[in-house]
Amino acid sequence: MIPLVLMAGFLGAGKTRFLSELVPQLAARGTRVRIILNDFQNARVDAARLGALEALVTPLNGECVCCGSLRELLQTLYDVPPDPGSVMIIEANGATETDELLGHLTTDTRLAHFTLPLQLTVVDAARWQKRWWHNALERAQVNTATHLLLNWTHKLDAARRVAVQGAVRTENPRAPFVETASFAEWLHALAAHVQHDAQQVGRGTGLQAAAPRSRAERAPHEHPFGSIALPLPSLVSRRAFEQFVADLPEQVVRAKGLVRFADEPGPMYVWNRLPGSSRVRLDASWPHADAMPTALFIGVALPIDALTDAITRLGDMAPPA
Template sequence: MTPLVVIVGFLGSGKTTFLKSLLPELKSQGVAPKVIINDYQNAGVDAEQLRAFTEEIRAISGDCVCCGSREELVSSLESFQHTPGSIAVVETNGTTDAEQLIEMLSLEPGLEKFTLPIQISLIDGKRWQKRFWHNALEREQARTAAHVVISRQDVVDAKRVEEVKESLREHKVRGQISDVATVAAELARVVARASIVSARLVEKAGCGCDHDHCEHEGHSHHHHQDSHFSSIELALPELVKKSDFSAFLRGLPDEVIRAKGLVRFIEEPEEFFVFQKVDRFEEPQFFSVGKEPTVRVPLALFIGPEIPEDRLRDGISRFSES
């Protein structure tokens, strides 16, 4: 598997500058970074700044990668050459909805050769939470990060750096506060481990399972230690009562930010339905996919910063009994 790294941060927070330091560090540790840059207007400008530091760089101009340029990003990643020691680094534009992007990259079926995304957020030490109506977006961009890097420490005093750290804690930004060297060392470790996982998967080929969810290993938990996002796939009963299942989705724990899957109802046993639950305020939605969809096993996929597996299993077993 190839590690997938996503660099997020408000407009001008220092993403490209950070990459200028990170890429040589990675190279010196034997990692081969390949970069995809998304930016408004001309991503080639940032790409140009980084060309000297990486063997491969692609630029995606236009809308945000989590919405408008989504297909371009996915097809860029699908054509990624998974050579040993490589790592994919996506620099997002300054207004990216990190949660939406991470969710999309985690669920995209064509990207199974990548690990779940590891998000690194750049925090402008000078401007953090001084952006008025953009403060919320700035916080959101940091919330799901595995690593938080505070930029412009050279132009603020130590007191301000401490204030920013304290504010990050207050806003429940749980990523590790890191610098270039820490991030590079961590990513080198992830690359080494990912290549061991790939080797093991090759050895196990032939057991007939989807290896990310291989039942023979006794788990169906697609979890990545290096990311604050994890996902889990749980089997659902063959048939469920629609009202009970809807109540279960409405009452999902706050940690689950997204749920989707396939379900069959006692009321219409011939039909399969895809269910979608976006956040805790929106009602669950059901879309018929007919009598013979490609996947014919009722299942639920949950994604969030922390997955309360026991509570989810418990919830499923309770409505199964009713």
């Protein structure tokens, strides 16, 4: 099994620069590196910057890997041969919606030769939250991270650095801050760990996540992301469903599925919880004959019992047909 790392960060955060420092440190530890590099018609330029490193680099020009280039990205991952002792790093372009991409990387059963995705977000400390209407996207890229790296801190005075680090920590209280050497050591250890014990970080079967365990019970490299698909009641109260979505626990990074409402039992809607919001979005759907109302949750240490109980209460509140 191969560790899969999504590297995110806003435009100019320094992702490629970080890779140019990380890859030699991994190589020195005997860990082979594959890189998929996505950018807006610029991927081959950045790939050339990494060409001298001991890494196999695949450039993906075009749109974000979370949308327009997604199929090409997934096909590239499908085609990677088993290579124990290596790591795969996806450098996403700065406009990537990480929660959407994590949803695909977490639930695609054809990626069983990879671990569930880690996410390192590189934060441009000098420009943190100075991006006008893009501030929400920058925060969202931090929110889904499993590891954080503060870049360009040499441009800041001590007070600003402390303020930025505190703001990033408030946005994501779970992910540790790392430096190049510490992250290289951690990835090297993870590659060795999954090479010998794939079960501890494996994807399992289907979309069913393993029951969450306490921090003390987890293996040193147990993966934080998981996913689970749970059936919804055949009909639900619209108002109760909106409240159910609003009350989803903070561990849920992505939530979507299919739903039918008691006040309009004919159509089935695709529902999504909007990123960074407690609101639910409903879109028309044309489901297959065997499609059933369902809820897909992707997140960190998912509280499966609590989610199951919430769905049970949702069914109890459904008006009689």
